[in-house]
Amino acid sequence: MKAVSYRAYGGPEVLEYGDLPLPKVGPDSVLIKVRAAAVNPVDWKAREGYLDGMLQPVFPVVPGWDVSGVVVGLGADTPEYREGDEVIGYVREDLLSRGTFAEYVAAPVRTLAPKPAGLTFEEAAAIPLAGLTALQSLRAVRAAEGDTVLIHGASGGVGSMAVQLARRLGARVIGTASERNHDYLRALGAEPVTYGDGLVERVRALAPQGVDVVLDLVGGGAVTTSPAVTAHGARLVSIADPAVTELGGRVLWVRPDTADLAELGRLAAEGALKVEVAEVFPLEKTADAHRRSAEGHTRGKIVVTVS
Structure with a gap:
């Protein structure tokens, strides 16, 4: 072959x-x-x-x-x-x-x-990998209706699916991305913010009381901003930065799972997951x-x- x-x-x-x-x-x-x-x-x-x-x-x-x-x-x-x-x-x-x-x-x-x-x-x-990572990350932080979820790297393969799945749960989503992808995130139901200098202030302007959940999908130190933007008792998960454990969060290594994959496939077939x-x-x-x-x-x- x-x-x-x-x-x-x-x-x-x-x-x-x-x-x-x-x-x-x-x-x-x-x-x-x-x-x-x-x-x-x-x-x-x-x-x-x-x-x-x-x-x-x-x-x-x-x-x-x-x-x-x-x-x-x-x-x-x-x-x-x-x-x-x-x-x-x-x-x-x-x-x-x-x-x-x-x-x-x-x-x-x-x-x-x-x-x-x-x-x-x-x-x-x-x-498969992107969808399972998004689904299992949200499950790991117990994302739920009424939560404000901050997703670092929201316009990428994993991030775009995490935005959609979090919105289906009834969560509010703030997503970091370059400005050229802001309209794309809005179409998925997220409130976009530009990453880089001033990120903390931009997130705080949208969520003055702090966010409830942080998904770090990019690494590069993004998770270190979490103490400045999270509410008390916030839940954190990272797929890219072990430093998240120092903040009480967890590192996620996505697992194959037939039931999870079938659920993602069902949502995609119904048009609920783009x-x-x-x-x-x-x-x-x-x-x-x-x-x-x-x-x-x-x-x-x-x-x-x-x-």
């Missing part, structure tokens, strides 16, 4: 497009013919070695954890699926090895859910997709397609 892989840590230039063996399918896994795979910041961070202390690489590593595609092979015990089923998945192993930037991927059924009806494969591939695909690259241009993601200014998700 054709796949993108790397044999050593490094920049996007280490990514190779070529032939690799078909993955073996375990008893609780299915073989998926990949139609699209979304790019996430963790993909290029893993490629550059930032996760080496957490995940053991088995070179050559095929990057990518998000997928949408069609089931074409079944493991020995996979009654949940049949050949021809269209699925989405957050196919993360506890090591770096067999990812989704390939023509085929073997995926445990616990990482999968049905593809949402009415969405393209590109749109569907953009849901998916923004910023740009699409063919598989052989995955290195360019990684470069674009690393720039850090993408609204929505970058997706790679497999013909």
Whole structure:
């Protein structure tokens, strides 16, 4: 099969497009013919070695954890699926090895859910990691109706879904983003503020009593502003900055979850969760997709397609 892989840590230039063996399918896994795979910041961070202390690489590593595609092979015990089923998945192993930037991927059924009806494969591939991160982050801080939620990085792939899910809970949402994305956030139901110098004053102007919940989706010290903008007893979560624990919050590492993924798919199929695909690259241009993601200014998700 054709796949993108790397044999050593490094920049996007280490990514190779070529032939690799078909993955073996375990008893609780299915073989998926990949139609699209979304790019996430963790993909290029893993490629550059930032996760080496957490995940053991088995070179050559095929990057990518998000997928949408069609089931074409079944493991020995996979009654949940049949050949021809269209699925989405957050196919993360506890090591770096067999990812989704390939023509085929073997995926445990616990990482999968049905593809949402009415969405393209590109749109569907953009849901799993970002949607699960948003959903599980809001759950971790017990976001609820009446809360004021501050989301750092609200216009990105995770942030835009977190805005929508928080609004569905009945929360008020304040989201940080560059000014060019403010109208986009307003359309999602958030009150936008520009990040950078003066952020504390801008948030305080909108929420003089302080915010109840903080979601840090960008790192870079954003969480350190929290004591100046939060109400007493505020709940904090970060996907990017361990310093959140010093403020009484928690670091979240998103988990595969079939039920959560199915719920996100249902919302997307109903039009209650909108998916923004910023740009699409063919598989052989995955290195360019990684470069674009690393720039850090993408609204929505970058997706790679497999013909």
